[in-house]
Structures are given as C-alpha cells and as structure tokens.
Amino acid sequence: MVGGGPAGSVTAALLAERGRRVLLLDKARFPRHKACSDYVNPFGARILADLGLDAELAALGAHRMEAMLIHAPGGQRFLADFGAAAPGARVLGLTRYRLDVLLLDRARAAGVEVCEGAHVRDVIVETRGARGVVATIDGSRELLRAPLIIGADGRHGVVARALGIGCSPPWPRHTGLAAHYRGIGGLDRWGEMHVGRGGYAGLAPLEEGLTNVAFVSASQAVMARPGSLEAYFVAGLEGIPAVAEKLAGAERIGAIRGVGPMAHGTRRAAGDGFLLVGDSASFLDPFTGQGIAEALQGALLAAPIADAALRAGDLSARALAPYRAARRRAFRAKHQVAWLVQAFIATPPLMDYATARLDRRPESSQTLAGVLGGLYAAHRALTPAFLARLLRP
Numbered sequence: 001m002v003g004g005g006p007a008g009s010v011t012a013a014l015l016a017e018r019g020r021r022v023l024l025l026d027k028a029r030f031p032r033h034k035a036c037s038d039y040v041n042p043f044g045a046r047i048l049a050d051l052g053l054d055a056e057l058a059a060l061g062a063h064r065m066e067a068m069l070i071h072a073p074g075g076q077r078f079l080a081d082f083g084a085a086a087p088g089a090r091v092l093g094l095t096r097y098r099l100d101v102l103l104l105d106r107a108r109a110a111g112v113e114v115c116e117g118a119h120v121r122d123v124i125v126e127t128r129g130a131r132g133v134v135a136t137i138d139g140s141r142e143l144l145r146a147p148l149i150i151g152a153d154g155r156h157g158v159v160a161r162a163l164g165i166g167c168s169p170p171w172p173r174h175t176g177l178a179a180h181y182r183g184i185g186g187l188d189r190w191g192e193m194h195v196g197r198g199g200y201a202g203l204a205p206l207e208e209g210l211t212n213v214a215f216v217s218a219s220q221a222v223m224a225r226p227g228s229l230e231a232y233f234v235a236g237l238e239g240i241p242a243v244a245e246k247l248a249g250a251e252r253i254g255a256i257r258g259v260g261p262m263a264h265g266t267r268r269a270a271g272d273g274f275l276l277v278g279d280s281a282s283f284l285d286p287f288t289g290q291g292i293a294e295a296l297q298g299a300l301l302a303a304p305i306a307d308a309a310l311r312a313g314d315l316s317a318r319a320l321a322p323y324r325a326a327r328r329r330a331f332r333a334k335h336q337v338a339w340l341v342q343a344f345i346a347t348p349p350l351m352d353y354a355t356a357r358l359d360r361r362p363e364s365s366q367t368l369a370g371v372l373g374g375l376y377a378a379h380r381a382l383t384p385a386f387l388a389r390l391l392r393p
C-alpha cells in the first residue's frame with residue numbers, strides 16, 4: 001500500500017481484517033497536517049460510524065454539523081440542510097492531523113505493518129504488470145516486492161505517474177489554500193461556503209474551537225501573484241465581504257497549506273498488479289466536500305475485490321476489472337454533479353440565479369443537499385425534471 005491517508009489506511013485495514021498481509025508505506029510521519037478543509041460529508045461520516053469509530057471521533061472532539069450555508073457572489077444564499085435530507089445525517093469537522101492518525105492506528109490495530117518516512121520513488125513493472133516498488137527508507141534505497149500494489153498516494157501520486165496512466169483534466173485548474181483559525185463565531189450548526197468573483201472560501205468548525213478557512217482560486221492567479229502566498233490568501237478572503245466580517249478579530253494558528261492544480265484523473269483505476277484508491281485515482285475540486293468520503297468508499301469497493309484476487313492468485317487486469325466497474329457505478333454520476341457545480345461556480349450570474357431559486361424551493365434544495373451529502377443517488381440531481389424545476393424562473 002502506497003499512502004496512509006484515509007484511502008490507504010482504510011483499504012489496508014479491511015484487507016488485514018480479511019487475513020491479508022499488508023505493508024503500508026507513507027513518506028510522512030504521523031500525525032501530520034494536510035491541505036484540506038477538514039470536513040467529512042454525511043456519507044463519509046456514516047462510513048466512519050460503520051467502521052466503529054464514532055466513540056473515538058467524539059473523544060477527539062469532532063464537530064458535528066447539520067448543514068452547509070452556501071453564499072453566491074451576489075449575496076443570495078441557501079442552506080444545504082443534510083439533516084432535513086436524511087434525519088440524523090451529520091457532517092464532521094476534524095483536523096486531518098487527528099483524523100488521519102486515527103485511521104492509521106486502526107490499520108495498525110488490524111495487523112497492517114505501517115512504515116512511516118518511506119518515500120516511494122518508482123513502481124517495479126515486469127511482463128505481468130506491477131510487482132513492487134522502489135522506496136527510500138531512512139536514507140537507503142529499498143526494493144520491495146508484492147503481488148499487488150495499491151496506490152493510495154493522493155493526487156499526482158507516484159504509482160499512477162510511474163505506470164503512465166495519469167491524465168489531469170485541462171479544467172478546472174484550481175489551487176486550494178487552507179489554514180486554521182481561532183475566534184470565529186456563529187458556525188455551530190453549519191459550515192459556510194462563499195463563492196466570490198475571484199475564488200471561493202470555505203469555513204468549517206472543528207475540534208477545540210478551531211475553524212478551517214480555505215480559499216480556492218485559479219492556479220494561474222496564484223502563480224502570477226505579486227506578493228507572498230500569505231498576502232494572496234488574506235487578500236482573497238478579504239475580497240469576500242461576508243468572510244472578511246467573520247474573520248475580523250480571529251487569529252490564524254499555524255501555517256497556510258496549499259495544493260494546486262488540484263484536479264487529477266487517471267485512465268484506469270486498476271490494471272495488471274495494481275489498484276488505485278482515493279485521490280490517486282481521481283480528484284476534481286473540494287467545493288462539494290466529497291474527497292474523504294470518496295476515499296473511504298473507494299476503500300470499501302477495493303478491499304473485497306483485492307482480497308478475492310489475492311486468494312485466487314490472479315492479479316491480472318481482468319481479475320481486478322470488477323473494481324473499475326464498481327467505481328464507475330459508484331462515482332460516475334457523483335463526478336458529473338461535481339462538474340456541473342463547477343460550471344455554476346465559474347459563472348457568477350448562473351450561481352446567483354440558481355442559489356436564489358434553491359432558497360425558495362425547499363424540494364430542490366433538499367434534493368441537492370441529499371446528493372451533495374452522498375445521501376441520495378447522485379443521478380437525482382442530473383434528471384431533466386430536477387434541472388427544469390431548479391432553473392425555471
């Protein structure tokens with residue numbers, strides 16, 4: 001397993017629980033911070049509950065929210081109320097510093113051998129496909145062989161790159177910057193998304209009174225900035241008046257972490273001797289807040305198929321093809337909704353128009369909240385009837 005984020009830790013744990021020997025390599029040492037808005041959507045929160053982690057999440061102080069308040073550039077807003085879409089549905093706000101180490105410890109407890117500080121540099125490919133990795137561990141180069149290589153190494157990861165199957169989409173090319181703040185009030189029951197004209201900001205309440213503040217904008221604008229990254233981040237947030245108001249008097253804690261361009265794809269998520277889970281397979285943009293949930297769901301899809309292939313001793317692309325099919329069924333419509341949402345964000349008048357209608361049309365806003373939260377089948381937000389109801393004057 002390459003990578004010990006949510007995708008890698010959970011896939012590894014599920015395989016170990018099925019009796020498989022798993023070695024997980026991560027270049028980081030945990031706990032570690034990660035550029036993220038630290039928000040687990042209701043579907044992801046349900047998976048974490050099903051994994052038996054509710055008590056630990058509560059003990060870590062995970063903030064439970066019912067909704068996301070979405071603001072359009074023109075001041076219109078609507079509440080994506082997950083609790084109304086499915087009673088009891090909650091979003092979790094918890095720093096990745098805490099969440100990821102919880103999941104990694106769970107993998108260890110399941111019997112996974114975890115090797116931190118192990119930087120995978122390349123994949124060993126032989127005639128029958130991926131057969132191992134080359135890693136730097138404690139300064140020395142190691143060749144590690146395994147019947148199955150699982151890439152869970154995030155966007156633009158080394159596994160997809162070494163196998164030559166990365167194919168990032170030309171649009172959107174966004175960079176995400178995120179930091180933690182203390183002293184932001186008025187965010188108990190919900191987090192907030194604010195779409196501005198030069199980017200969008202997200203605010204998510206977390207454990208111990210912290211709030212995650214993120215700003216996402218065009219990667220080109222970030223690269224062409226005249227001053228420091230910090231000045232760019234602050235100016236971006238101040239450029240959205242409602243966000244500037246929330247930040248007045250708040251204090252930033254720690255560094256600003258950034259990633260860009262964020263969108264990443266691959267031509268196939270499985271092939272001879274390998275599988276890709278989580279961001280290493282694909283990631284579009286954090287606006288819909290489904291990255292962690294998708295990493296967890298990908299783990300649930302991958303583990304039984306990888307286990308069956310390992311038991312049969314057949315790690316061919318054909319034996320692993322059910323994983324590709326399962327991902328298509330699970331994610332295709334979700335990704336189409338995410339693309340559609342990006343189109344609205346990129347077109348301020350359309351975003352203003354749709355947000356005003358969502359605010360007035362509880363049935364439409366409930367459907368969209370259910371879809372964005374992973375609580376309803378995503379195709380419900382793609383039907384002509386839904387779009388006509390949403391967009392009629």
Ligand SMILES: Cc1cc2nc3c(=O)[nH]c(=O)nc-3n(C[C@H](O)[C@H](O)[C@H](O)COP(=O)(O)OP(=O)(O)OC[C@H]3O[C@@H](n4cnc5c(N)ncnc54)[C@H](O)[C@@H]3O)c2cc1C
Pocket residue numbers: 002003004005006007008025026027028034035036037038039040041118119120121152153154155157158176177178214259262277278279280283286289290291292293295
């Ligand atoms: C700015 C921003 C905000 C976001 N906000 C949200 C949000 O609020 N909610 C949400 O659900 N999603 C959000 N996401 C997306 C979310 O962060 C990802 O979808 C999620 O982290 C995917 O998990 P993963 O396990 O696939 O990958 P990651 O969490 O990226 O984990 C990959 C792991 O692989 C390790 N690794 C990488 N390369 C190597 C290597 N060569 N050798 C060894 N180890 C390696 C890394 O150290 C890391 O630990 C956001 C993303 C960004 C960029």
